[in-house]
Amino acid sequence: MRKKTQLIHGGIFGDKETGAVSTPIYQVSTYKQEAPGQHSGYEYSRTGNPTRFALEELIKDIEGGTRGFAFGSGMAAITSTMMLFNSGDHVVFTDDVYGGTYRVMTSVMNRLGIDSTFVDTSDLSQIEPAIQDNTKAIFIETPTNPLLKVTDIQAVSDLAKQHNLLVIVDNTFTTPYFQNPLKHGADVVLHSATKYLGGHSDVVAGLVVVNDEQLGEDLHYVQNSSGAILGPHDSWLLMRGIKTLGIRMEEHEQNTKEVIQFLQNHPTVKKVFYPGLEDHPGHEIAKKQSSGFGAMVSFDVGSAEKAEEVLKKVRYFTLAESLGAVESLISVPAKMTHASIPRDRRLELGISDGLIRVSVGIEDIEDLIEDLQQALG
């Protein structure tokens, strides 16, 4: 099955009972048993629900793993994955991971005795020195927000094997349509499905896929114990979103190419950050491990004042957090997602005051370019 077909025919197609071509929403909490313990595979919807299971089978197939899991948010997926570890364990992280990942590790999981170290994983030589006797995993995000730094998944997996560590990849930005980390040696891939997989800014969800039976059993145990599950209606919405992931990603990327061409030729724009650009430090690795570069772009307009002016003037780029949906979104990391980082540290990381991040949507490209044109002046 090819990629776009799999998005539609992967997992469990339709409903056997009725022939319905879309999986029904099983809005149910419990299931009739013929005798105590004798049931049709479902007992209670925290443990398993047919709509959620259809979604879990779908993401499992798309990422090429052995078992999939649907959670109530990307953060619930990440937190539950961390619950595979024990007090006294340690995990190495990409230093510019999603802010919520940093927060849960440094203000929640640390209280439970699961420690973390943050290093620039796009520079392989920084990883090994961070590995301790109690290290159990390397958690990478690639590419990252907002500078789109790229980490070599295969190289990290090779290193991890030498040390008996799991490799966990946050694949939210590139999506399984363009990048499948399990094929590059990772053990766990996870998503904020709130973004491209849902794709319509109407559902908050998280997905995890593993490629090992025992790891799957362990994660199901955590999911059933902690209860961070996705409800049946949101599971259905997510399956509906995933069916069009392919055409959306193609369109997102096509629009992004044209937005970048425009930005690069605009005198106000000092620099454009996008892994698809040959001068981007992660370009070669991105080209090797993904079949597309996505639709997240950052560019520097020189000052906070200019950035603010652009934000005020745009009509089709909506000022909002989040990313990955049909509508174009715009934000200023220094004032929004990265506001809690001290300015000096931010500048050290390359996140200037005039840096603007856009999530390019799938509106008509002529409208998007005209909009940027009038906003940039």
Ligand SMILES: *Cc1c(COP(=O)(O)O)cnc(C)c1O
């Ligand atoms: C949004 C996001 C998350 C968190 O997901 P939620 O669905 O908001 O809980 C995790 N990782 C990345 C890369 C994200 O963009």
